[in-house]
Amino acid sequence: MVLTNISTVWATVVAFCGHFSAVALGCVLAYLINPLARLYQRKLFGKSRKADSGWTVSVALAVISVLLLVIFLLGTLVPQLIKSIQMFMGNLDGYMISLQTLEEKWGLSRYVDLDSIVDSSKNIMDMISSFLTNHLDKIVDVSAVAGKTLFNGGIAFILSIYLLSEKDPLKSGTIRLMKALLKEDKYAKTIVFLTRCDTILIRYIVFSLLDAAIIGVANAVFMSIMGMQYIGLVSVVVALTNLIRPLDLLSVGLSEGLCC
Numbered sequence: 001m002v003l004t005n006i007s008t009v010w011a012t013v014v015a016f017c018g019h020f021s022a023v024a025l026g027c028v029l030a031y032l033i034n035p036l037a038r039l040y041q042r043k044l045f046g047k048s049r050k051a052d053s054g055w056t057v058s059v060a061l062a063v064i065s066v067l068l069l070v071i072f073l074l075g076t077l078v079p080q081l082i083k084s085i086q087m088f089m090g091n092l093d094g095y096m097i098s099l100q101t102l103e104e105k106w107g108l109s110r111y112v113d114l115d116s117i118v119d120s121s122k123n124i125m126d127m128i129s130s131f132l133t134n135h136l137d138k139i140v141d142v143s144a145v146a147g148k149t150l151f152n153g154g155i156a157f158i159l160s161i162y163l164l165s166e167k168d169p170l171k172s173g174t175i176r177l178m179k180a181l182l183k184e185d186k187y188a189k190t191i192v193f194l195t196r197c198d199t200i201l202i203r204y205i206v207f208s209l210l211d212a213a214i215i216g217v218a219n220a221v222f223m224s225i226m227g228m229q230y231i232g233l234v235s236v237v238v239a240l241t242n243l244i245r246p247l248d249l250l251s252v253g254l255s256e257g258l259c260c
Contacts, residue, residue, distance in 0.1 A: 022152040026159030030167075035202055037062035037164060059164045073236055080233035212239040 002009055037058045044061075045054035163170065178187055216239030223231045 022155040023159065025152065025156035026163060029156055029160035030163040032205065033059075033062050033066060033160060033164060034167070035206060036065060055168075056165060059161065062164075063161055076232035076236055080230050084230060084233065208243055212242045215239055215242045 037055070040061045041054055041058035044058065178190065182190060216235045219238045220231050220235040223234060228234075
C-alpha cells in the first residue's frame, strides 16, 4: 500500500516535517552561535565558568553581535542594490545606443538580434507593469511564502536563544538519556564520535567564515584604491559567494577526522 501511494506518503511526511522546520532551524542557529558565545565567555569570564551569569551574558553578547552583523549586511546591500537598479534603468537607453554602435562597428547582428532588444527595451516599463498585472496571484503567493519564511526565521532565532541559555540542562539531560539507552561501551564510542564530528564541523565553519571575511575586506580595499563604485555591495557578494564550497570537502574532512 505504501509503495503504491509513495508520492502521497512522501508528501505527507514532508508536510509533517515542515511543521518542525522552525525547531530544526533554531537548533542549527543555536549550534552556529554557540562557538561565539563560548569565545565571549572564555575571554570575559575565564575558563572556570564559576557563575551561570557569565554564560547568560556571553549568550546575550553573541546574539547582539549576530544581529549587528545582519543589520550591517542589510544596510550595505539593500541601499546600494536599489541604487544600482535605478542607475541601470536610467542608463538603459545609453546601453542600447552603445549596442547599436558596436553592431555597426563589429557586425554583431549576425549573432544577436539587436533590433528586437532595442524595441523591447523601449517598452520595458510597460512589460514590467503588464507582468505584475497578469501574475498578481503568483506575486501574492510568493509574498505569503516569504512572510511565512520570515516569521519562521524569527521563531527559530528566538528558540535558538532559549536553547543556548538552557544549554547545560539540555546537555545533561541528553547525556542521562544516552546512558539509559546505550550500553557503557556504546555510549563511550558514541561520545567520541559526536565529539570528533563537532570539532571538525565547528572548525570548518569558523575558518570558512574567516576566509570569507578576509576575501571581502581585501576586495573592499582593492576597490577603494581603484576608486570603484558599489564597494560594499560587491565586497559582501564576493564574501558570501566565497562561502560556497563543495559538500565533499566537509565529508572528506569528517571521514579523515573520524578515521584518525
